[in-house]
Amino acid sequence: MLALKSSVIDLRQSEKKTLIGFFLLYTALCIVILIFISFVYFKVQKDFMLSQKRITLQNYSNEFIARLKHLHVNFDKYQTYPRDPRFQSAIYDSDKKQIFSTLKSDSINLNSIVYTSKKKIHFIKEPESYYLGSKYVILEIDDDLVWINKTQRDLIIFVTIAFIFLLIVGYFLLKLFLKPMRDAMHLLDRFIKDTTHELNTPISAIVANVEMIDVNGLDEKLARKIRRIDIGAKTVSNIYEDLTYLTLNNKIISQNENINVSELLHQRIEYFQTLASVKKIEFIENIQTDIHMYIDSKKLSKLIDNLISNAIKYNKIEGSIKVELKNGYLCIQDTGKGIKKEQLRLLYDRYSRFDKSVGGFGIGLNIVSMICKEYHLDINISSELNMGTKVIVKW
Amino acid sequence: MVKFLFISTVMLMTSLQASVYKDNCVSCHEELPVSIDKYFYRYLLKYSSEKDVKKAMKTYLENPSEKSSVMGDAFINRFGIKYKTDLTNDELDKALNDYWKTYKVFGKLK
Numbered sequence: 001m002l003a004l005k006s007s008v009i010d011l012r013q014s015e016k017k018t019l020i021g022f023f024l025l026y027t028a029l030c031i032v033i034l035i036f037i038s039f040v041y042f043k044v045q046k047d048f049m050l051s052q053k054r055i056t057l058q059n060y061s062n063e064f065i066a067r068l069k070h071l072h073v074n075f076d077k078y079q080t081y082p083r084d085p086r087f088q089s090a091i092y093d094s095d096k097k098q099i100f101s102t103l104k105s106d107s108i109n110l111n112s113i114v115y116t117s118k119k120k121i122h123f124i125k126e127p128e129s130y131y132l133g134s135k136y137v138i139l140e141i142d143d144d145l146v147w148i149n150k151t152q153r154d155l156i157i158f159v160t161i162a163f164i165f166l167l168i169v170g171y172f173l174l175k176l177f178l179k180p181m182r183d184a185m186h187l188l189d190r191f192i193k194d195t196t197h198e199l200n201t202p203i204s205a206i207v208a209n210v211e212m213i214d215v216n217g218l219d220e221k222l223a224r225k226i227r228r229i230d231i232g233a234k235t236v237s238n239i240y241e242d243l244t245y246l247t248l249n250n251k252i253i254s255q256n257e258n259i260n261v262s263e264l265l266h267q268r269i270e271y272f273q274t275l276a277s278v279k280k281i282e283f284i285e286n287i288q289t290d291i292h293m294y295i296d297s298k299k300l301s302k303l304i305d306n307l308i309s310n311a312i313k314y315n316k317i318e319g320s321i322k323v324e325l326k327n328g329y330l331c332i333q334d335t336g337k338g339i340k341k342e343q344l345r346l347l348y349d350r351y352s353r354f355d356k357s358v359g360g361f362g363i364g365l366n367i368v369s370m371i372c373k374e375y376h377l378d379i380n381i382s383s384e385l386n387m388g389t390k391v392i393v394k395w
Numbered sequence: 396m397v398k399f400l401f402i403s404t405v406m407l408m409t410s411l412q413a414s415v416y417k418d419n420c421v422s423c424h425e426e427l428p429v430s431i432d433k434y435f436y437r438y439l440l441k442y443s444s445e446k447d448v449k450k451a452m453k454t455y456l457e458n459p460s461e462k463s464s465v466m467g468d469a470f471i472n473r474f475g476i477k478y479k480t481d482l483t484n485d486e487l488d489k490a491l492n493d494y495w496k497t498y499k500v501f502g503k504l505k
Contacts, residue, residue: 095444130442132504
């Protein structure tokens with residue numbers, strides 16, 4: 001068996017959505033983790049800065065309390081509040097009532113020891129004795145914001161590097177996550193390629209020999225049997241061609257030429273007549289003559305074959321297929337069971353099958369979609385349950 | 396006329412209230428070598444807020460003891476403990492209010 005090499009794997013829409021969902025979730029998770037780490041780092045840096053400032057403020061407060069003590073003892077002689085150019089200060093009594101203040105910031109939190117507020121650092125000290133009634137001594141210095149600038153710079157560098165690193169990890173995780181799915185699809189594609197290759201010779205032999213039989217010279221019973229063989233051979237041949245197209249034709253360069261679409265459409269309808277007759281389906285043709293198109297004839301045949309084949313396959317017994325062709329417009333409409341609206345958007349996905357009661361691999365419309373994409377054809381499928389499906393191709 | 400009478404009554408009451416502190420507190424402490432303000436700052440040093448200072452002073456004045464005194468042992472050994480106040484509750488409150496207003500730190504710092 002010959003295994004044809006192919007590295008191209010088409011992911012289904014739902015799989016793409018799952019991957020996008022995974023990627024978004026992973027990115028969101030990374031961002032949350034980085035925000036959390038940044039917050040912790042910021043807090044640690046702030047605490048570190050405050051612990052350094054606290055030592056300085058502790059020394060200032062000792063000096064200030066000594067001056068407060070001196071004032072308390074000599075309050076009958078003078079009442080000048082001790083001031084220092086290095087810091088602002090305030091004193092509060094045990095009821096948290098302000099006795100005196102030179103503070104610039106009015107947001108005071110007497111329950112903390114050291115904290116920042118409005119670009120100021122506040123330090124709260126409780127003296128052993130309440131000089132002038134002051135249970136709380138508050139010292140205030142300016143926050144030079146050097147630490148915050150440094151922290152911001154560090155965080156930007158860290159977050160950027162960490163985010164890139166996490167994205168790379170995410171990419172490898174995604175590949176790991178995809179591997180079983182890709183393996184399964186590779187296996188399926190490989191199986192199909194091998195099978196189609198092995199089918200080639202017997203199918204060609206059956207189709208060629210059936211075509212050579214003169215049915216008119218046979219009795220009715222035998223002629224019916226030959227027609228059944230013809231239908232079976234054509235069905236297998238059609239599937240074979242689809243699979244071959246997927247594995248080979250979509251990767252080779254198209255042989256574009258000016259094609260008479262009207263003639264080709266007549267030929268293809270003729271080809272499918274036998275198949276349609278089994279379900280007593282009638283073709284209603286409205287085909288304008290001499291409609292031309294610059295396209296690869298095999299690909300256009302494939303497109304028409306798949307649309308007609310589907311119209312037969314999903315049609316009801318004694319139904320009809322309307323085929324309309326005019327300049328830049330091809331319409332194939334059946335009278336079958338129709339497709340649910342929510343399933344319409346998944347129609348072009350490979351291996352999508354909504355009615356398992358009929359045969360097929362679910363690759364027909366995927367091929368149609370690929371051909372339309374290659375030749376920029378506008379395809380529109382509308383469907384109504386139990387009424388039928390209408391496929392319009394415009395160019 | 397009514398306005399004059401009202402103002403006169405208020406002023407009279409105010410002067411009567413002030414006299415509780417002056418007559419019953421200052422008058423005695425003037426005879427002691429330690430001025431009355433020193434006791435105030437002792438209380439302030441220990442109790443901080445107006446509410447706590449007044450409460451501690453009242454507790455001491457109603458039941459004076461070495462334990463509840465804010466003064467040092469040397470002071471107590473030399474001058475002893477004061478006698479229990481005979482002022483009524485209202486008089487005591489008024490006297491303490493005046494005492495607080497006279498020596499409070501609020502509004503005096505420059």
